[in-house]
Amino acid sequence: MERLFDIQIEKLKTRLIKMCSLVDEQVDFAIKAMEEEDADLAQVVVDRDKKVDKYDVKIEKVCQKIFALNQPVAMDLRLIMSSLTINNNLERIGDIAVNIAEAFLILKKKPSFIDKTKFSEMAKVAKEMVKDSIDAFIENDAKLAQKVLKTDDILDELNSENHKILIELMKADPAVIEEAVSLLVTSRQMERMGDHATNIAEDVYFIVEAQLIKHKYEKIMLDDDNDDDAETEN
């Protein structure tokens, strides 16, 4: 007979996986809307954000219930702790997708100079990071999570380059300022998307390997003896 606790964990995982699929698609649609100048698709992204928010609340409720009624330890504890932060990061990625879609709806067309920028490359890398971080969570794949962590630097670099290119374009032709500024913001948004994907990857690593990797991959051991010494001194 399945334990009630296991049923609750399965419910949590199912909801998180649905949230993952939804957010992954939102990101895909938002970028596609810009690349293919599809206003209807952009509107779908904006309208569907309510669904993402609903999932966010439902997942938090499930986690709260599990903590209140059980005392999860070890791998269960890591999963539920990480579910809260993964959920949070997914919701933010969803918001970024909406921002990108809304930016396009304001512009109404793809900027003519877009191919001179790193937009397509950034979009490709950011989409892949989001997808990989979600796959890493679904598959409990620590190696895939590590790949996402390493890719973040590439995205940061592309964002910096984009920034320079757009500044130069604006200096050369003030008429493009409005579109260029919009792309600058979108570029920054995609870089933030990568950061959230990185956070998800860090959480996946924590679930699978029981190690915290934060702040540029500095490993923090859960049983670090230094923590105990600090507690004793206090």
Next chain:
Amino acid sequence: MKEIKDCKIKTENLSLFYGPKQALNNISLEVPSQKVTALIGPSGCGKSTFLRTLNRMNDLIDKVKITGKVYVDNQDIYDKKLDVVDLRRRVGMVFQKPNLFPMSTYDNVIYGTRLNGIRNRKKQDEIVEKSLNQAALWDEVKDRLHEPGLGLSGGQQQRLCIARTLAVEPEIVLMDEPASALDPISTAKIEELIHDLKKLYTIVIVTHNMQQAARVSDLTAFFYLGELIEFDKTKKIFTKPKIKQTEDYVTGRFG
């Protein structure tokens, strides 16, 4: 786990047999001084049997055979020359159900000390007050010391048993599920008491309640079918145990 600093109790390849049935298999464990070590595991895993080897309470059971060594302060406690009565003073024990003598609260506390030759009334009064204070019971019983101990509540009776153990100035206190017969508030008081007692005594506690083990202990030993499966800092056992069987047990997947 790293080598234990300041080891108070050490077992080496300890095995125990009840007649032909082996209850403990090759247990090697070091219990550090002035810390709380919890023994956890499913029913019948040998944790209470192991606890009783630490003050030779198993000697009182027929057909028990022990192989291997048990050291307290580097002294082999199964040495034939050892004074077992003194061992049981140094290594006190508190049981699951309070087992008070049919006497007053005062006499329950002082009984063991009287047997050890303390006759001076003023000294006895001091010992009673000190022990009851250490057991966090003094304020509740100071005005009725000479009333029957059995008239106290369950939680108070258990703390009286603890006071009785402490009166003879042990170094180690063994506790076999000390709170399992108590209500949640009494349990919380016992747990707070354990936290205070470890400043002075080495404590080994058997408990079925994993959350209790997680709350009160510094180290946890997981037993299964008479074997020691894993022994580590409690924080580690409950966040990142090394052995899958330990993880399955603490997460409630078996046991």
